[in-house]
Amino acid sequence: xxxxxxxxxxxxxxxxxxxxxxxxxxxxxxxxxxxxxxxxxxxxxxxxxxxxxxxxxxxxxxxxxxxxxxxxxxxxxxxxxxxxxxxxxxxxxxxxxxxxxxxxxxxxxxxxxxxxxxxxxxxxxxxxxxxxxxxxxxxxxxxxxxxxxxxxxxxxxxxxxxxxxxxxxxxxxxxxxxxxxxxxxxxxxxxxxxxxxxxxxxxxxxxxxxxxxxxxxxxxxxxxxxxxxxxxxxxxxxxxxxxxxxxxxxxxxxxxxxxxxxxxxxxxxxxxxxxxxxxxxxxxxxxxxxxxxxxxxxxxxxxxxxxxxxxxxxxxxxxxxxxxxxxxxxxxxxxxxxxxxxxxxxxxxxxxxxxxxxxxxxxxxxxxxxxxxxxxxxxxxxxxxxxxxxxxxxxxxxxxxxxxxxxxxxxxxxxxxxxxxxxxxxxxxxxxxxx
Ligand SMILES: Cc1cc2nc3c(=O)[nH]c(=O)nc-3n(C[C@H](O)[C@H](O)[C@H](O)COP(=O)(O)OP(=O)(O)OC[C@H]3O[C@@H](n4cnc5c(N)ncnc54)[C@H](O)[C@@H]3O)c2cc1C
Numbered sequence: 112x113x114x115x116x117x118x119x120x121x122x123x124x125x126x127x128x129x130x131x132x133x134x135x136x137x138x139x140x141x142x143x144x145x146x147x148x149x150x151x152x153x154x155x156x157x158x159x160x161x162x163x164x165x166x167x168x169x170x171x172x173x174x175x176x177x178x179x180x181x182x183x184x185x186x187x188x189x190x191x192x193x194x195x196x197x198x199x200x201x202x203x204x205x206x207x208x209x210x211x212x213x214x215x216x217x218x219x220x221x222x223x224x225x226x227x228x229x230x231x232x233x234x235x236x237x238x239x240x241x242x243x244x245x246x247x248x249x250x251x252x253x254x255x256x257x258x259x260x261x262x263x264x265x266x267x268x269x270x271x272x273x274x275x276x277x278x279x280x281x282x283x284x285x286x287x288x289x290x291x292x293x294x295x296x297x298x299x300x301x302x303x304x305x306x307x308x309x310x311x312x313x314x315x316x317x318x319x320x321x322x323x324x325x326x327x328x329x330x331x332x333x334x335x336x337x338x339x340x341x342x343x344x345x346x347x348x349x350x351x352x353x354x355x356x357x358x359x360x361x362x363x364x365x366x367x368x369x370x371x372x373x374x375x376x377x378x379x380x381x382x383x384x385x386x387x388x389x390x391x392x393x394x395x396x397x398x399x400x401x402x403x404x405x406x407x408x409x410x411x412x413x414x415x416x417x418x419x420x421x422x423x424x425x426x427x428x429x430x431x432x433x434x435x436x437x438x439x440x441x442x443x444x445x446x447x448x449x450x451x452x453x454x455x456x457x458x459x460x461x462x463x464x465x466x467x468x469x470x471x472x473x474x475x476x477x478x479x480x481x482x483x484x485x486x487x488x489x490x491x492x493x494x495x496x497x498x499x500x501x502x503x504x505x506x507x508x509x510x511x512x513x514x515x516x517x518x519x520x521x522x523x524x525x526x527x528x529x530x531x532x533x534x535x536x537x538x539x540x541x542x543x544x545x546x
Pocket of ligand 1: 118142150163337442491526
């Protein structure tokens with residue numbers, strides 16, 4: 112009987128890394144025919160590489176920085192993040208709240224007056240029961256409704272009044288009045304995005320950060336877990352294989368995990384079904400020029416643009432494209448709970464190309480060298496108002512069954528790669544130390 116990890120994403124490898132340091136080489140089962148989960152990179156024969164959504168490493172944790180660096184033999188790019196926004200034909204530096212310069216004067220005036228009014232009236236944090244209240248409280252109604260609520264609806268697929276605030280941390284910059292004024296009067300403003308610098312492997316896409324972990328695990332690809340019998344500690348896979356485990360660490364999404372467990376009570380199944388997550392269609396485009404944008408990624412607010420965010424993988428590493436070419440990855444969000452998928456990935460390509468032309472990123476005369484599209488079932492956890500209670504029920508049940516969970520979709524959080532890796536390490540540490 113072995114120690115088993117389910118899922119070969121970065122959380123699974125975090126668990127494997129920790130176990131290896133304790134002298135245990137675990138078996139890792141992965142449902143797909145390739146490893147990496149969301150940190151996988153797709154290398155196409157035409158020379159383009161695209162990740163599973165834009166992936167950069169902006170961790171401030173030096174230990175993780177060093178582990179990732181060692182994994183790529185110190186061959187990584189270090190870049191200063193440049194980010195912008197597109198709104199009704201205007202390109203605005205990010206974040207908008209401190210870069211209002213150049214927007215329609217009436218709008219800027221209204222935003223500033225409400226911002227000042229809010230600050231001097233005094234914030235009453237007791238009135239805040241959801242993300243919409245928080246936005247109104249921080250920025251005033253006009254800014255909130257014009258920018259973050261519009262973007263949030265596209266990104267989270269639900270409205271701000273249906274979302275909690277426990278995911279915010281430092282994700283949304285909250286300026287003081289002088290910063291807002293400065294950004295309204297001048298286009299030269301300091302960079303205040305929570306991602307300032309980032310690293311990216313020079314070769315092979317983001318997945319190269321997993322290189323050093325592969326030898327530390329007995330990896331079995333194409334093993335899709337379908338059943339768990341906690342009483343007899345047995346796992347069943349769709350290829351017919353059966354395996355007994357001593358300890359089980361899962362990094363697969365909770366709504367899938369729960370329905371696989373034999374004898375799971377109805378209230379736990381019900382709670383798991385309330386956990387909401389976005390799905391994403393990623394559309395990848397390659398063109399014959401690399402001066403597409405100065406930014407590494409761009410946010411799109413307008414509802415009539417199909418994508419929510421664009422990124423430019425050739426800016427992360429020149430090796431992501433054939434010589435002289437440029438690349439764009441578009442993200443289009445859906446969710447089973449709030450906005451079910453209504454198209455096939457390939458059906459989005461034409462509209463993406465059309466919208467790229469409308470905003471001027473693709474110009475007449477450009478040659479399209481690459482198009483591809485993929486569907487990602489689990490993307491970003493939605494922090495809706497049902498999440499906290501439902502998650503408590505699910506996690507308590509898994510604890511009772513001695514099934515350890517980790518990663519973005521095991522913890523059901525807003526984890527970045529470093530946090531998912533550490534979550535895997537924590538799960539492994541738990542059973543090694545018996546805590
Ligand atoms: C669009 C997007 C952009 C992102 N950008 C960044 C970024 O720039 N920087 C950053 O640090 N983080 C980023 N993240 C977050 C990052 O992707 C996650 O934190 C991390 O990759 C999650 O790793 P994980 O191992 O927890 O989950 P996953 O990577 O999803 O791994 C779970 C694994 O389990 C496997 N699995 C599922 N079901 C089964 C089954 N039944 N049997 C066997 N195997 C199964 C899956 O195939 C997968 O390989 C981004 C996320 C998204 C969605």
